[in-house]
Amino acid sequence: MITAALLAALSLVCVAAATALAPARWPRRGPSSGIVLWQAIGLAWGLAMVGAALAVAVAPYGRGLAFGLVALVRGDVPVALGPLRIVALAGGTALFGLLVSALLASLVQVGLARRRHRTLLALLADGHPGLPGTLVVDHPAAAAYCVPGVRARVVVSAGALRLLARDELQAVLAHERAHARERHDLVLLPFTSLRWIFPRSRIVRNAIDAVSLLVEMRADDRALSEQPRRLLATALLRFGASEPRATPSGTLGIAFPAVSQDPVVVRALRLIGPSPALPRHIQVITWGTAGALAALPLALALLPL
Amino acid sequence: MDGVNRLGYLERTVMNVLWERGEPLTARDVGRALAGDRDLAHTTVMTVLDRLAKKGLLARQRDGRAWRYRPAASRETYVAELMLNALDQTRDRDAALARFARSVTGEEARVLRSALDEIERGRGRGG
Numbered sequence: 001m002i003t004a005a006l007l008a009a010l011s012l013v014c015v016a017a018a019t020a021l022a023p024a025r026w027p028r029r030g031p032s033s034g035i036v037l038w039q040a041i042g043l044a045w046g047l048a049m050v051g052a053a054l055a056v057a058v059a060p061y062g063r064g065l066a067f068g069l070v071a072l073v074r075g076d077v078p079v080a081l082g083p084l085r086i087v088a089l090a091g092g093t094a095l096f097g098l099l100v101s102a103l104l105a106s107l108v109q110v111g112l113a114r115r116r117h118r119t120l121l122a123l124l125a126d127g128h129p130g131l132p133g134t135l136v137v138d139h140p141a142a143a144a145y146c147v148p149g150v151r152a153r154v155v156v157s158a159g160a161l162r163l164l165a166r167d168e169l170q171a172v173l174a175h176e177r178a179h180a181r182e183r184h185d186l187v188l189l190p191f192t193s194l195r196w197i198f199p200r201s202r203i204v205r206n207a208i209d210a211v212s213l214l215v216e217m218r219a220d221d222r223a224l225s226e227q228p229r230r231l232l233a234t235a236l237l238r239f240g241a242s243e244p245r246a247t248p249s250g251t252l253g254i255a256f257p258a259v260s261q262d263p264v265v266v267r268a269l270r271l272i273g274p275s276p277a278l279p280r281h282i283q284v285i286t287w288g289t290a291g292a293l294a295a296l297p298l299a300l301a302l303l304p305l
Numbered sequence: 306m307d308g309v310n311r312l313g314y315l316e317r318t319v320m321n322v323l324w325e326r327g328e329p330l331t332a333r334d335v336g337r338a339l340a341g342d343r344d345l346a347h348t349t350v351m352t353v354l355d356r357l358a359k360k361g362l363l364a365r366q367r368d369g370r371a372w373r374y375r376p377a378a379s380r381e382t383y384v385a386e387l388m389l390n391a392l393d394q395t396r397d398r399d400a401a402l403a404r405f406a407r408s409v410t411g412e413e414a415r416v417l418r419s420a421l422d423e424i425e426r427g428r429g430r431g432g
Contacts (some may be wrong), residue, residue, distance in 0.1 A: 106400070113390070113401035119360055120387050122313050123320050124380070136432075139384055143391035144405040157388065172405050179403035188400045234424055236406055241417040243408040262413055264406050268420065 002305040004055035006050045012295060014045035015203065017293075023207035028270060030278030031218040033286040035187060038211050040290035042190055046099050047297035053092030055301075057085045066300040096098035098197055106193035109184070114147050121153060128161075134173060136161065142242040144172045152180035163242055168235035171227035184215040213263050220267060233271035240264035261294050315345075315353045320362065324380045329366065329373035 018041050021027070027034025030060045051065055052258045058068025060081070072089075081089070125135035135155045137143070142159040147153050156169070164172065179185070191211050223232050278286075322338045323330060330338070336350045354374050357363040365372045393404060409417065 110401045117387065117390055117402065120383050121360070123317050123362070124384055124387060137384065137387055137391070139388050141388055141392060142408070143388060145391050145402045147401075148403055155391065157391065175405055176403065185400045185403055192400050192431040230424065234421060237417045237424070239406040240409050241414045241421065243410055243414060263410055264409055265413055266416070267406070268417065272420065272424070 001056070001059045003300055003303055004052050004059060006054055006300050006303075006305075007052035007065075007297060010300070011045055011048035011052060014041050014048060014293075017041050019044070019243050022203075022210045024060070026278065026282075027210075027214055028217055029275050030264075030283055030286070031214040031221060033283045034214045035211065035218065036290045037286055037293075038191075038207065038214070039187070042194075042207070044293045044297055048300075050092050050096045050099070051297050051301055053088045055097060057081070057089035057092060060085070064304040067304060069301075081301040102196040103190060105196055106189055110189065114149060118149075118153065119149055121147070121155065125155060128278055131156075131169075131173070142239060144176060144239070146176040146180045148180055148183060148185040151155040154180065159242070160239075163238050164235055165217060165231075168231050168238070169228065171223050171232040172235050172239075174223035174226040175219045175232070178219040179215075182222070184219065187215055188212060209263075213266065216263060216267055217270065220271065229271055229274070233268060236264065236268050236271065240268065312356070315349070316357055319350070319353050319357065319412065320376065323363070323374060329368075329375040331368065331371040331373055333371070335374070346416050 018038075021034075021037065021041070027037070049164075055065045058065060058072055061068040061071055063071075077296055121135055121137070125137050128136045133154065135153055137155060137157045139156060139157045140159045142163045143157040144160045146154045155171060156172070158293060160172070161169065188208070188211060190206045191204070194201070195208070198204045217247070220232060220236075318339065319335055322335055326338070332347065332350045332354055334347055335354065336347055339345055339350070347392075354363065354365075354372075358365050358374065360378055363374045363375045364377050367373075390402060391404065393402070393407065408414070
């Protein structure tokens with residue numbers, strides 16, 4: 001039962017870590033470190049929850065989770081499994097099945113949506129002589145995005161071409177190519193898949209928001225290696241304010257509303273007044289913590305307790 | 306052009322013919338409409354129409370011994386569908402597309418505009 005208790009404690013630690021990490025600002029100074037930490041928390045949480053339930057079930061073997069599971073699968077049942085063990089076994093298996101099915105369901109849903117989108121693009125979008133590898137959709141609203149996949153497509157609307165200066169457009173395209181190259185969609189997918197299981201969970205929603213913001217910042221940073229910071233910032237500001245809408249008249253202040261958590265505002269602020277990148281040693285600690293967190297459930301499963 | 310690209314190009318051309326004509330056409334009609342710029346085998350036209358129907362982009366109905374095809378929706382409807390996906394103004398974010406930025410409204414949009422003015426004025430002063 002010690003393994004079960006430790007795994008249950010680990011899953012609680014993961015929930016606490018997710019709650020603390022969601023509003024934290026420091027990961028924005030090193031988005032890739034933040035993303036890796038989020039992935040480790042998510043993975044450790046899932047494994048620890050499933051592992052804790054299964055560890056309760058195989059506790060009578062007294063030789064740890066991994067040993068117990070192997071013995072159980074072999075049909076090696078030492079003592080009668082009481083109702084508690086049966087419930088724990090069913091619960092752990094069900095939770096594992098649920099997590100895997102949610103992931104598969106998300107993959108299928110996203111895959112179908114992308115296929116439909118690519119079909120329509122093939123019929124409606126045109127190439128652009130000045131922008132090799134980019135598709136243009138003739139519509140006045142401003143849009144720029146990529147359809148991720150093995151053969152990703154980067155798409156801009158005619159409205160975006162009108163909205164942005166040529167160099168700004170290059171910065172936006174560099175951002176989108178970074179999404180496509182680093183498969184940020186696959187980073188996000190396990191988190192969004194949790195919505196199938198916990199549609200109302202505030203922690204899940206905050207985690208998704210935090211990871212998507214970090215992924216955008218990562219793509220911003222990649223774009224900065226190709227284009228000057230000011231161009232990406234003005235492109236982002238133009239995009240964010242592109243909705244033609246009557247604005248309430250009043251005094252014009254320059255300061256951002258300090259409370260605004262809108263991703264566009266947060267990203268723009270970060271580009272205009274950048275804070276220094278995370279120091280090397282903090283990055284190392286973050287990656288180390290992430291690695292340890294991801295390895296811990298497996299280590300606990302092997303522990304003969 | 307490889308096979309896949311050629312089929313994609315033909316699908317697009319056939320859809321454009323059907324959108325322009327605005328009436329249900331048979332495979333023979335479509336072939337005739339395309340005859341001007343390319344000579345296509347009748348079976349190729351049939352294949353393309355069949356693929357488009359399977360994708361749900363064409364609706365078809367019997368007319369004697371032939372099928373008549375028409376677009377399932379107008380070109381504008383499909384452009385609107387693309388853009389609704391692309392702009393994703395719903396809060397329910399999905400991972401299907403990776404968008405550059407979502408536009409904001411009201412106070413936040415006003416603040417973004419003034420920040421933009423600020424940057425551009427600063428740049429003007431700096432030369």
